[in-house]
Amino acid sequence: MLKRLHSTLLLITCSFSSLAADKVNFQLDWLPGGDKAPVYVGITTGIFEKYDLEVTINQGRGSTEAITKLATGISDVGIADISALLVAKASDDVPVSAVYSIFSQAPHAFFVVDNGEINSISEIKGKRVATSPFTSSNLYLPLVLEQNGFSQEDITLTKADPGALGPMLATENTDVLISWVTSTERLKGQAKQAGKTLKVMPWHEAGLEQYATSLIASDKFLAERPEVAKRFIQAFAEAIEYTWANPTQSAQAINSIVPEVDVKEATDTINSIYNLVYNPVSEASSVGQFDKNHLALTWKWTSAAQGIETTSFDPELALNRDFLPEAK
Numbered sequence: 001m002l003k004r005l006h007s008t009l010l011l012i013t014c015s016f017s018s019l020a021a022d023k024v025n026f027q028l029d030w031l032p033g034g035d036k037a038p039v040y041v042g043i044t045t046g047i048f049e050k051y052d053l054e055v056t057i058n059q060g061r062g063s064t065e066a067i068t069k070l071a072t073g074i075s076d077v078g079i080a081d082i083s084a085l086l087v088a089k090a091s092d093d094v095p096v097s098a099v100y101s102i103f104s105q106a107p108h109a110f111f112v113v114d115n116g117e118i119n120s121i122s123e124i125k126g127k128r129v130a131t132s133p134f135t136s137s138n139l140y141l142p143l144v145l146e147q148n149g150f151s152q153e154d155i156t157l158t159k160a161d162p163g164a165l166g167p168m169l170a171t172e173n174t175d176v177l178i179s180w181v182t183s184t185e186r187l188k189g190q191a192k193q194a195g196k197t198l199k200v201m202p203w204h205e206a207g208l209e210q211y212a213t214s215l216i217a218s219d220k221f222l223a224e225r226p227e228v229a230k231r232f233i234q235a236f237a238e239a240i241e242y243t244w245a246n247p248t249q250s251a252q253a254i255n256s257i258v259p260e261v262d263v264k265e266a267t268d269t270i271n272s273i274y275n276l277v278y279n280p281v282s283e284a285s286s287v288g289q290f291d292k293n294h295l296a297l298t299w300k301w302t303s304a305a306q307g308i309e310t311t312s313f314d315p316e317l318a319l320n321r322d323f324l325p326e327a328k
Contacts, residue, residue: 021054022228027069027078028060032258034269035182035213036079037250038102042239044253051235053228057257063136064088067216070096076221077232081136082214082318083302090303090313097222097320100215100233100288102240104281105204107180107212107273108137108144111169111187114199118175121206125150130174133159137178139305140208147207166190169198181276185268210298211290212276222320229323237288237325244278247271286327290319 026039039057042048048055058075060066063084069075071094079102088094110129112118118127121144131138142152155176160168169177170191179187184200191198204210215236222229243250251266277287285291299315302308 021049021052022225022231023054023056024077024228024232025058025075026055027058027066027075027080029063029066029078029080029213030060032059032254032261033182034247034251034254034261034266035273037243037254037266037270038236038239039079040254040257041243041250042235044256045239045242047235047239047242048232051231053232053235055232067094067096070216070218070221073218073220075218076225077215077217077229079213080216082211082216082298083136083305085214085216086299086302086313086315086318087306087308089318090308095219096216097219098214098216098290098318099222099229099320099323100236100325101211101282101290102214102288103212103273103276104287104294105202105212105276105279106140106208106210107182107276108140108203108208109179109181109184110201110203111177111179111184112175112199112201113169113172113191114197118199121145121148121201122150124148124176125154127175128156128158129176129178130158130160130165130168131178132162132165134162135178135180137180137203140203140301141178143301143304144203144206144208170194170196182269182273184272185265189265208301209281209294210301211294217320217323219320222323226323233323234325240277240287243270244274288325289327290321290324292316295319 028036043055063080066078066080067085067088070078082098085098145151165177166187167190168174181202188198217229247267247270250270251263254261254266255263281294295315300310303310
């Protein structure tokens, strides 16, 4: 009788435990990959479960779509480029706020064949440059070139299908490729097949200092379920720390949910973007925090790229600092 009662109580306890988990809809800004690892880590390692959270992932097709899905309540929290959020807040005051910084440096970069011909961004002048017609990097290109003493008129710019860019560089049908450092391992693999190695020149090393991928949330979610939001952000911060301390296991976490994601490529991606997360900016203010000066610089670059008067909007209005974790 006592044994049966104990079993019944255990079942009831487990049932209440499962009911206690708060459901959170997470919005990606693009397809799954190594740069999206933390949310998958949170699910597979039990980090979210530890914080009584049940997280589901919604796929995305760009930062603008991610912001829209949060603004309309389809998702609760997600990731997007904070530049896209700044523009959306400045123009439409969308009900979405940034709550945690992930990339404290932007991922834009030039890729060249490492043959000694191009060793700095200033040497891109007069060269053939290929880019995707869809990347946000195109908005910042004139500014980066200007920082280095020349203009877009001094290069031959070609816009091509994203899938063709890597092969174009590998076969020397272009001298320079514009992409994100998150694509480094894929592009290096394509170049290796052609017997070549690549040199990567991140734009933040050439003056484009700005925040990029950030954790953003629906204002409704933050207002109506603040305790759930705080727990999620704490859990996500723990998942970020785990991801870059354990890149292979984190890649396996993605693969266990999305088998199409190659473990080695995801591992290499996680390693290649370490400096976007851990760098002098995040070291000075702690990972997750938004430094006011760096945020102002982010808006300076973004507003210039978008043709918006910098003084027309205060970038602080895009944040909700009430949910930021304590600085370490």
